[in-house]
Amino acid sequence: MRLHLLALLAKEPAHGYELKQELEQTFGSAYPSPNIGQIYVTLGRLEKDGLVRAVDVEQSNRPNKKVYYLTAKGRELLEIWVDEPTEGPRVRDEFFMKLVLAPLTGIADRMALITRQRRHYLSLMSDLNDLLSRTPPADRVATLLIEGAMLHLQADLDWLERCQEELA
Amino acid sequence: MTAVVRTVNLVKIYQDGAVPVPAVRGVDLQVEPGEFVAIMGPSGSGKSTLVHMLGGLDARTSGEIWLDGKRADTLSESAWALLRRKKIGFVFQFFNLVANMTVGDNVELPALLAGASPKVARNRRESLLAALNLTDRADAAPAQLSGGEQQRVALARALANEPALLLADEPTGNLDSRNTRDVLRLLGDVHKKGQTIVMVTHDARVAALADRVVSLFDGEIVDDGRITRRRTRTAGEVIDLR
Structure with a gap:
């Protein structure tokens, strides 16, 4: 700050x-x-x-x-x-680490992890939809902030899908 | 209440030369009246094939399809066409409007085909065009419209015969952000009025509007659940401005 x-x-x-x-x-x-x-x-x-x-x-x-x-x-x-150039978005890798490491221990299977994570992302997205619909379009900074969050989430979901294709 | 859609062990196998390629492998899906179901999954997971089969645009290999309590998979092609006119609206990624008809006529045609009187069809056309903010485009040719407008016309056309079931295959796949938002708002509105929707989509913003998300993988349902609302109050819970 x-x-x-x-x-x-x-x-x-x-x-x-x-x-x-x-x-x-x-x-x-x-x-x-x-x-x-x-x-x-x-x-x-x-x-x-x-x-x-x-x-x-x-x-x-x-x-x-x-x-x-x-x-x-x-x-x-x-x-x-x-x-100075701004640091790029950090990859939120906590889930990825879980996805790669947890199955090795036998306590989780990847498909179940991916499914749960997808549900979580979709419920976040649904909240952002609500938030966006409550935000007056004239409030451009807030609108852009929500759109940014949505695009990040979409990227997370696309990545999840790639993980599913390659790892599950 | 009778399910609008019910499939039993639905299978589709394409024949690629001598090689059978399974696209949908035993899908049991039930959609209740008024439900909005999004179908997600990687490309090649069978999403589009499934929805095309539900609309009779692709013949199933085995299994059953029931629409509104009636067996549909055993229908002839012409009987399917009749059923589609009366009960099903379809929206595709690339609009598929009739190029040499005006926007208004594109919207009016399905109601006439479904057997509505000219007066009813005309009223329906006027009210849909007004609802989708297209009244002043009624006499234009589809090609004169932007992608977003064309998709709104396609949606109006799909709703013209007041279908029991609206099927959509990547309806926002070819639209930019702003037009996606408009089409989403419309879908949300018709859903609120009780329209049953089954929609294939890659776009999580679109899927998140649905009541329920079905995930396909390799032609099978791997997840099927309601979207829970968490009531996030700020975008800051998703992206962190430092």
Whole structure:
């Protein structure tokens, strides 16, 4: 989350709660809402590393709030993040390991493993269908996020089918 | 309640020269009225052959096919044709619209063939075209339409005779994401109104709309189960944005 917060702060200084709201508004309901405690902990670490700095802003009738802004060092790190290629999607290989190794022990057969896994993926897909139908199309970031999840799942299912053809 | 589809030990063996190639090997399948069943499996697992046999487009080698409580596998080709007109709608991957007829006539024809009066057939045409958002395309030729529109026309045509059974073979196989979404929405809508659907698909988004998924492998059913809803609330449970 460090770099996401740096990116938001590059736009304008903000306090913790504003950052939480901005993340929620940008990614929509399709993404888990960030925990405010985690945001403050992350901001504290960024401050300690000299990537952001905080100023106290007085408020009438309320305790001071800390407004964070990006330092030159923070901006530099952000630029490196933006410029470098992003790690590709990691292969979720836990099931694959199970599929290859479990039958060797005699505690499971591959067809049963594949069948159970397929059902699991399909029920996830069905939930994503529901989620997509509840998401207004105008909410493009959330829609794209759900479509991305669907495409990843479809790839998992295609891979499962290949495993079935070759291993079962 | 009578099952819309029931097969008993259904077998299809193709003859490739002297070599018999089994495509479907003893399938027992029952589909209840109003059910939406997706058939999945690797290519060559017998999915399309199975659905073609259910529609009488491919003759079975052995076993039984019952549609709406009546034995169908022993029918002559012409009796199958009659049964299809009255009871079965078909949607294919490549639309198969009649090229030299307008969109509207493509939709109206099946109802006329099924014996509906011209007035009933016309009403059905109007309401289907309206439901599928195609009213202003009624006088166009199929070739003037995009792939997604053609598939919507094909779906309207398949539903024109109010079939007891809608059979679909990869209906979104040739469509991009957006058109897939439109066709899916329509399938979901007709299913909600009680349409029985048996559909072959590779697309998990499509399969996930069904009540039940039957998985074929090597011509046999290896899994048959309802899709459970888990109520995932976020896409983040599937992909992790770090």
